[in-house]
Amino acid sequence: xxxxxxxxxxxxxxxxxxxxxxxxxxxxxxxxxxxxxxxxxxxxxxxxxxxxxxxxxxxxxxxxxxxxxxxxxxxxxxxxxxxxxxxxxxxxxxxxxxxxxxxxxxxxxxxxxxxxxxxxxxxxxxxxxxxxxxxxxxxxxxxxxxxxxxxxxxxxxxxxxxxxxxxxxxxxxxxxxxxxxxxxxxxxxxxxxxxxxxxxxxxxxxxxxxxxxxxxxxxxxxxxxxxxxxxxx
Amino acid sequence: xxxxxxxxxxxxxxxxxxxxxxxxxxxxxxxxxxxxxxxxxxxxxxxxxxxxxxxxxxxxxxxxxxxxxxxxxxxxxxxxxxxxxxxxxxxxxxxxxxxxxxxxxxxxxxxxxxxxxxxxxxxxxxxxxxxxxxxxxxxxxxxxxxxxxxxxxxxxxxxxxxxxxxxxxxxxxxxxxxxxxxxxxxxxxxxxxxxxxxxxxxxxxxxxxxxxxxxxxxxxxxxxxxxxxxxxxxxxxxxxxxxxxxxxxxxxxxxxxxxxxxxxxxxxxxxxxxxxxxxxxxxxxxxxxxxxxxxxxxxxxxxxxxxxxxxxxxxxxxxxxxxxxxxxxxxxxxxxxxxxxxxxxxxxxxxxxxxxxxxxxxxxxxxxxxxxxxxxxxxxxxxxxxxxxxxxxxxxxxxxxxxxxxxxxxxxxxxxxxxxxxxxxxxxxxxxxxxxxxxxxxxxxxxxxxxxxxxxxxxxxxxxxxxxxxxxxxxxxxxxxxxxxxxxxxxxxxxxxxxxxxxxxxxxxxxxxxxxxxxxxxxxxxxxxxxxxxxxxxxxxxxxxxxxxxxxxxxx
Numbered sequence: 001x002x003x004x005x006x007x008x009x010x011x012x013x014x015x016x017x018x019x020x021x022x023x024x025x026x027x028x029x030x031x032x033x034x035x036x037x038x039x040x041x042x043x044x045x046x047x048x049x050x051x052x053x054x055x056x057x058x059x060x061x062x063x064x065x066x067x068x069x070x071x072x073x074x075x076x077x078x079x080x081x082x083x084x085x086x087x088x089x090x091x092x093x094x095x096x097x098x099x100x101x102x103x104x105x106x107x108x109x110x111x112x113x114x115x116x117x118x119x120x121x122x123x124x125x126x127x128x129x130x131x132x133x134x135x136x137x138x139x140x141x142x143x144x145x146x147x148x149x150x151x152x153x154x155x156x157x158x159x160x161x162x163x164x165x166x167x168x169x170x171x172x173x174x175x176x177x178x179x180x181x182x183x184x185x186x187x188x189x190x191x192x193x194x195x196x197x198x199x200x201x202x203x204x205x206x207x208x209x210x211x212x213x214x215x216x217x218x219x220x221x222x223x224x225x226x227x228x229x230x231x232x233x
Numbered sequence: 234x235x236x237x238x239x240x241x242x243x244x245x246x247x248x249x250x251x252x253x254x255x256x257x258x259x260x261x262x263x264x265x266x267x268x269x270x271x272x273x274x275x276x277x278x279x280x281x282x283x284x285x286x287x288x289x290x291x292x293x294x295x296x297x298x299x300x301x302x303x304x305x306x307x308x309x310x311x312x313x314x315x316x317x318x319x320x321x322x323x324x325x326x327x328x329x330x331x332x333x334x335x336x337x338x339x340x341x342x343x344x345x346x347x348x349x350x351x352x353x354x355x356x357x358x359x360x361x362x363x364x365x366x367x368x369x370x371x372x373x374x375x376x377x378x379x380x381x382x383x384x385x386x387x388x389x390x391x392x393x394x395x396x397x398x399x400x401x402x403x404x405x406x407x408x409x410x411x412x413x414x415x416x417x418x419x420x421x422x423x424x425x426x427x428x429x430x431x432x433x434x435x436x437x438x439x440x441x442x443x444x445x446x447x448x449x450x451x452x453x454x455x456x457x458x459x460x461x462x463x464x465x466x467x468x469x470x471x472x473x474x475x476x477x478x479x480x481x482x483x484x485x486x487x488x489x490x491x492x493x494x495x496x497x498x499x500x501x502x503x504x505x506x507x508x509x510x511x512x513x514x515x516x517x518x519x520x521x522x523x524x525x526x527x528x529x530x531x532x533x534x535x536x537x538x539x540x541x542x543x544x545x546x547x548x549x550x551x552x553x554x555x556x557x558x559x560x561x562x563x564x565x566x567x568x569x570x571x572x573x574x575x576x577x578x579x580x581x582x583x584x585x586x587x588x589x590x591x592x593x594x595x596x597x598x599x600x601x602x603x604x605x606x607x608x609x610x611x612x613x614x615x616x617x618x619x620x621x622x623x624x625x626x627x628x629x630x631x632x633x634x635x636x637x638x639x640x641x642x643x644x645x646x647x648x649x650x651x652x653x654x655x656x657x658x659x660x661x662x663x664x665x666x667x668x669x670x671x672x673x674x675x676x677x678x679x680x681x682x683x684x685x686x687x688x689x690x691x692x693x694x695x696x697x698x699x700x701x702x703x704x705x706x707x708x709x710x711x712x713x714x715x716x717x718x719x720x721x722x723x724x725x726x727x728x729x730x731x732x733x734x735x736x737x738x739x740x741x742x743x744x745x746x747x748x749x750x751x752x753x754x755x756x757x758x759x760x761x762x763x764x765x766x767x768x769x770x771x772x773x774x775x776x777x778x779x780x781x782x783x784x785x786x787x788x789x
Contacts, residue, residue, distance in 0.1 A: 036771075038771050038778075047366075047369045048533055051452070074654075098467075154449075154456075155650065193433070
C-alpha cells in the first residue's frame with residue numbers, strides 16, 4: 001500500500017535526498033517523498049502525524065543559504081530542496097530523582113547549568129517545527145519562572161531541532177521536560193475530588209455496586225445501560 | 234483552503250449553524266441517541282467488520298476454526314524469520330528478571346513498577362522508546378473522579394460501549410485503578426488540565442454518561458508518554474533500553490514456560506538472545522496492517538508483532554474479530570489522509586453534519602456506532618462531500634461551533650495540535666469545519682489476559698492494546714490511555730514478583746518448529762513472514778527495480 005503520496009497523475013518535481021536527485025510527486029510530504037524514492041525508513045520515522053518528533057529534518061532550498069528545519073511528516077516538498085534527516089542527536093539528559101528536587105531556579109542551576117549560557121539569539125525558536133517560543137521559555141526559566149516555561153513548552157514534541165541549532169549547547173527540550181514535571185508535581189494546585197475518590201476506593205466503598213453489575217444477566221444490565229441519564233455537555 | 238466547488242456546501246453548514254448552536258446552548262440533546270435496535274441496524278449494515286470478507290477462519294493455533302479479522306489471520310499464518318533447527322541458543326547475550334517487549338506507555342509503566350518491585354528490567358523496542366500510539370493519543374484518559382460519578386458508572390458505560398462483551402474482572406480492574414493512575418501520573422509530574430480550584434477539567438466522551446475525560450490540552454498521550462519516558466531514562470542502572478531491536482520470536486524452556494525472546498537489531502541485522510524470568514508483551518496494536526485498506530491513525534510501528542509472538546507460543550486470542558474505526562479521520566487535505574481528529578473536538582461541541590449542513594447523528598455515540606452512521610451518510614444516503622484528486626468522501630465536523638459555545642480562543646487553548654495541524658495547510662478550524670471519514674484506529678481484541686496480566690502460558694504477560702477483553706468489542710474514548718497505564722503497571726508488578734520464584738530450564742525453539750509443522754499440515758503454502766516489523770510504502774514501480782532487496786520483516 002502506498003501512503004501519503006498523492007495520486008500518480010500528480011506533477012513530478014526534483015529534490016535532493018542527502019545530495020542525490022530524485023523525482024517525487026508534487027504535494028508529497030518529505031516523508032512521503034523519501035518512501036516514494038525507495039527508502040525503507042527505520043530511523044527518522046515515527047507517528048507520522050506530528051506528535052512524536054522522530055522525523056526531524058534539515059533542508060535548504062535553491063538560491064538560499066539558510067538552513068531550514070521541519071518534521072518530515074508535516075512538511076510539503078518544494079522543488080530543488082536539499083534535505084537530510086537527523087537520525088539521532090546525542091543530547092544531554094540529566095538523571096534525577098524528582099522526589100528530591102525543589103521546584104526552584106537552584107535545581108536548574110545545579111543540574112542544567114548550561115541553561116544560563118543562553119545568548120538570546122532566538123535560533124531555537126526559529127528552528128521549532130511546532131512554532132513554540134523556545135527562547136522565551138528558556139528565558140523564563142533563567143528568571144526562575146517554572147510555570148511559564150511549563151506552559152510555553154507544553155506542546156513540545158522533543159524532536160531535538162532546537163538543541164541541534166543552539167550555539168550555547170542547551171538541550172531545551174530536556175530542560176523543559178524537567179520544568180513541566182516540577183510544575184505538575186509541585187506547583188499545580190490539587191483539588192479535593194481525586195483524594196476523596198481514592199479514599200472511597202481504598203475503603204472498598206466502590207466494590208459492591210460493580211460486583212452486582214458483574215453478576216447481572218445480560219438483559220438486565222442492558223436495560224440498566226439504556227436507562228442511564230447522560231450528563232449535559 | 235477548501236476548493237471552490239465545496240463553497241456551496243460550506244455555506245449550508247454556516248446557514249444551519251445558528252439553529253444548531255441554539256439547541257446546543259439550551260442544554261437539551263442536540264440529536265436523539267440511538268436505541269439498542271438502531272445501533273444494531275447501523276452496525277450490521279455499515280460497519281466494515283460486517284462486510285463479507287472482513288473475517289475468515291484461522292486454520293492454525295489455539296483459536297483454530299474461529300473467525301477473525303482476515304488480515305490478522307494472514308499475519309498469523311506466516312513463517313518465522315528464523316529456522317529453529319539451526320538457531321544457536323547456547324550463547325545468551327542478556328540475562329534479566331523481566332523483559333518488556335515494546336517501549337510505549339504500557340511498557341514504560343511496566344518497567345517502572347517492575348523496578349519498584351525489585352526486578353532488573355530490559356525494554357526491547359522496535360523503534361525508539363516512546364515511539365508508540367501512546368504518544369499520539371490526544372483526547373484524554375477516563376477516570377471517575379467527580380462527585381456525581383463513580384467507578385460503577387464508568388463500568389456500565391464501558392460495558393455498554395463494548396456490547397456487553399467486556400471481561401468483567403478486567404473491566405473492574407480498569408475502573409477501580411483509574412483514579413489511582415491519575416494520582417500516580419500527577420505525582421510523576423504530568424500536567425493535567427485543571428480548573429481554578431485545582432480539580433481536573435473533565436469532559437464527556439463518546440458513549441459516556443458522565444464527564445470523566447481528563448486531558449492535557451490535545452497532547453494528553455504525549456504529556457504522559459514524555460513523563461514516563463523521562464522517568465524510565467532516570468534509572469539506567471535498573472532499566473536497560475534496547476532500541477531499534479524488535480523481538481521476532483519468544484524463547485521457551487523445556488518445561489513449556491516462556492523464557493525471554495530473540496531480538497533482531499534492525500541496523501546491524503544481528504539476532505540477540507535475551508533470557509528472562511518474566512516476559513511482558515506490550516507491543517500495541519495493528520493499525521499498520523491497513524485492514525480493509527483503510528488509512529490509519531496509528532504509529533509506524535503498529536504491526537501487531539506481539540500478537541504473533543504470543544500466539545506462536547500458545548497464548549490465545551480474544552475478540553480478534555473486532556476492529557475499531559475512529560469516526561473522525563481527516564480526508565482533506567490529502568497530506569493528512571487518515572490522521573486522527575481527536576474525539577475531544579466533538580466533546581468540546583463540534584457536530585458532524587452532511588453536505589447540506591444537517592446534523593444526522595448524536596455526536597457522542599460509541600465509536601463503532603458513530604463511524605457506521607458516518608459511512609451510511611456517505612454511501613447509502615449519498616450526503617457526503619467528495620474530495621479532489623483522491624475522490625474520497627467525507628462529512629463535515631463543524632469545529633467553529635466550539636468557539637461559539639466555549640468562547641473565542643477555546644480551540645487554540647484546548648486543541649492546539651488540531652489547530653496547528655490544519656493551519657499548516659491553510660485551514661483555520663476556528664472559522665471553517667474539518668472534512669472527516671472513519672479511519673482505522675484500534676485493535677479491540679488481542680491476547681487474553683487475567684487481571685494480573687497473565688496469559689495462559691507461564692511467565693508470559695501482556696498489557697495494553699496487544700491484549701484483549703477489557704474493552705469487549707468496542708473501546709470507548711479515553712479507555713486506552715487508561716488501559717495501558719492500569720495494565721502496564723499491573724504487568725510490571727506481577728512480572729517482578731513472578732521473577733523471584735521462577736527457575737528456567739534449557740532454552741528451546743520447539744514451539745516455532747511445532748508452528749511450522751502445523752502450517753504445513755494445514756496445507757498453508759505461503760512466502761509470508763511475520764512479525765511484519767515495518768510496513769513498506771515504496772511504490773510498486775520502484776519496488777520492481779529493487780531487484781536484490783529482501784524486504785525482510787515486511788509482509789509480502
